Amino acid sequence: MSTIKRSKNNRRRFSDEQIRSLETMFDAESRPELRLKMNLANKLGLQPRQVAIWFQNKRARSKSKHIETEYGVLKTKFDELSSQFDILRKENQALLIQLQRLKSMAGQKDDEIPDDYEDRIKIASESPEAQREAHSNELFMPSCGDAGKRVDSMETEFLNMAQDSLTSPDTGCSFDSCTFLDNPGYSSQWWDFKFCPPA
DNA sequence: TTGTGTTTTATTGCCTCC
DNA sequence: GGAGGCAATAAAACACAA
Numbered sequence: 071m072s073t074i075k076r077s078k079n080n081r082r083r084f085s086d087e088q089i090r091s092l093e094t095m096f097d098a099e100s101r102p103e104l105r106l107k108m109n110l111a112n113k114l115g116l117q118p119r120q121v122a123i124w125f126q127n128k129r130a131r132s133k134s135k136h137i138e139t140e141y142g143v144l145k146t147k148f149d150e151l152s153s154q155f156d157i158l159r160k161e162n163q164a165l166l167i168q169l170q171r172l173k174s175m176a177g178q179k180d181d182e183i184p185d186d187y188e189d190r191i192k193i194a195s196e197s198p199e200a201q202r203e204a205h206s207n208e209l210f211m212p213s214c215g216d217a218g219k220r221v222d223s224m225e226t227e228f229l230n231m232a233q234d235s236l237t238s239p240d241t242g243c244s245f246d247s248c249t250f251l252d253n254p255g256y257s258s259q260w261w262d263f264k265f266c267p268p269a
Numbered sequence: 270t271t272g273t274g275t276t277t278t279a280t281t282g283c284c285t286c287c
Numbered sequence: 288g289g290a291g292g293c294a295a296t297a298a299a300a301c302a303c304a305a
Contacts, residue, residue, distance in 0.1 A: 081299060083277065101292085123279060126292070131277090133293095 084124070088114045092121070096128050 084092070091114055095102060102110070102125065104118075111118040 081278065083300065104291090120278080122291085124277095127278070130293075 084114075084116070088116065092124055092128070096125065096132075100125070100129055100132070 091110065095106070095110055099106070107121045107125070108118050110116075111121045114121070
């Protein structure tokens with residue numbers, strides 16, 4: 071069924087048959103040269119300008135659909151990374167608590183534990199936003215600022231172990247970003263959040 | 270039937286390329 | 288400078304819930 075709908079000022083939607091031919095041509099060539107557009111216009115009983123405009127609009131629709139698809143892919147990846155981050159954050163919190171216990175058991179004096187140790191454990195369990203806020207106050211990652219000098223060797227070693235476990239391929243917890251981030255079609259600005267405050 | 274949101278056709282203005 | 292492309296937008300056509 072391909073009824074042609076007309077309005078009082080003669081604008082009408084193209085028939086199903088016309089749309090089919092235009093779509094077929096578009097699949098073969100999204101920017102046909104003038105001669106092809108003229109031929110198609112003759113064949114379909116349309117003005118060459120109508121065919122040109124149809125291709126223009128079709129390219130616009132196609133582009134926005136492609137952008138929508140890309141957005142969906144990016145959002146899925148972001149959600150995956152976000153939940154992985156959440157898992158790692160909790161893991162980090164547990165490790166820090168465990169570290170504190172080990173230190174207590176080792177009978178360390180109080181002044182060997184950084185003054186802000188409790189704050190750092192608390193921040194480790196908070197949201198990324200709260201953590202970023204904390205970074206600006208140089209609380210969370212002392213290695214990013216002057217306070218880094220206070221990290222003792224035991225904690226450094228422990229954090230190194232934690233780092234190894236995160237990047238090891240057999241942990242199941244590594245950030246699988248290679249294929250995604252290496253794709254030139256994706257903008258890097260999506261991933262430009264940083265964990266250390268700017269110097 | 271009507272109000273509202275979406276899709277499709279068409280226009281306008283600006284930009285790039287030859 | 289003209290042709291053609293694109294982005295933004297207008298407006299007609301359509302879909303559909305209430």
